[in-house]
Amino acid sequence: MDLQYFLCLRITPLFLLMPCGLYCLSVHIINEEPVHVIPGSSLVLKAQIQGGHLEEITMVTWEREPETGIAPVRVTLATCPGKDLECAGTRPNVRVNTEQQATTLQINGYSAEDAGVYAVTVTDRTGARTTAQCIVREYEEVHHVSVSINVSHSVLVCGEAWGTDPRFSWLHERAAISQNVGKVSSDGTSLLVTMTPICGHFTCMVSNKRGYSSATYTAAPCESGGKGTTAAVVCFVLLLLFGGVLAFLLWRRHRHNNRGERLHEHLDDTI
DSSP states (O other): OOHHHHHHHHHHHHHHHSOGGGTOOEEEEOSOSSEEEOTTSOEEEEEEEEOOTTOOEEEEEEEEEOSSOSSOOOEEEEEEETTTTOOEESSTTEEEEEOSSEEEEEESSOOGGGOEEEEEEEEETTSOEEEEEEEEEEOOOOOOOEEEEEGGGTEEEEEOSSOSSOEEEEEETTEEOOTTTEEEOTTSSEEEEOSSSOBSEEEEEEEETTEEEEEEEEOBOOOOHHHHHHHHHHHHHHHHHHHHHHHHHHHHHHHHHHHHHHHHHHHHHHO
16 A cells, blocks of 8 residues: 555545644633623623634634524624725624634614624635624613511512613611621622611612612601600609799798788787
8 A cells, every 4th residue: 555645545534633723713702791881881702713723814804693482583783804804884883803713893873773692604715604682671760669578587688670780779867777787698689677666768779880770668667765755854844844833832821921911920910
C-alpha cells in the first residue's frame, strides 16, 4: 500500500474527531435574560464571538421576533457582511458595532413594540451558521398592591401584580418596623407581627425604577401612652377643682360662724 495513501487514511479520521472549537464559531449574548428596558431609554445587547483561528466571519445578523404567537414573524434589524463587517441598521435608531470577537446592538428610544426574542447569527466562510437568543421585555411599573393577613400565624402578606423587580418595605403607623412590632421576611413580602395585641396601621410599600405603590392593613386602634397621660391630667384638674370648691365652702361656713358670734357679743354689750 502506498505510504501517502496510508497516512491519509489514518489522519483524516483524526480531523473529523477534532473538537469543534478549532473549526466552528460560537456566539453567546452576555446580557442576563430576560432583559427589561424602560420605555424611552436605550436597549443594549452584547454578544461574544468565539472560534478557531482557521475560521473567518463573513456575516453577522441581528433579528427580532415576538415572544408569543402562533406564527411569529422574524424582522431583520441589522446586517454586517464582508470582511470589514460594516453594519447597516434597518431603522435610524438601530446601531450595531461588530469586531472580530464581539458584536453590540443598540436601539435608542425603546418602545413596547421593541419587546420580543432577539437573535444574533454569525456565519463563517463555509456557510455554517450559529445563533444565540435573548428575551427582551418592557420594564413595567408597580401595579395593584394588596395586603392580606393570616390571623392564625399573625403574618401579613404583601402582593403585587406584575411590576418588574419589585422591592418591598413595611411601615407601622408611618414608622419603620421595629423589633417590638415584628420581623420582615428576607424577600420583604411578609411581616411576622410579634406585638400583642395587633393594632394600628400596617403599610406595605412596593417600588421599582418606575415608581411605587402601597396598601394598608388597618387593625384595632392602639392605646397610646398619650391617652393615659391626658386622663391623669384631667383627674388632677378635677381634684383641684373639687378641693377648691370644698375650701371655699369651709371658708364661707367659718366666716358665717364668726359673724354670728360677733353679733351675739354686740347684743350683750347693749343690754
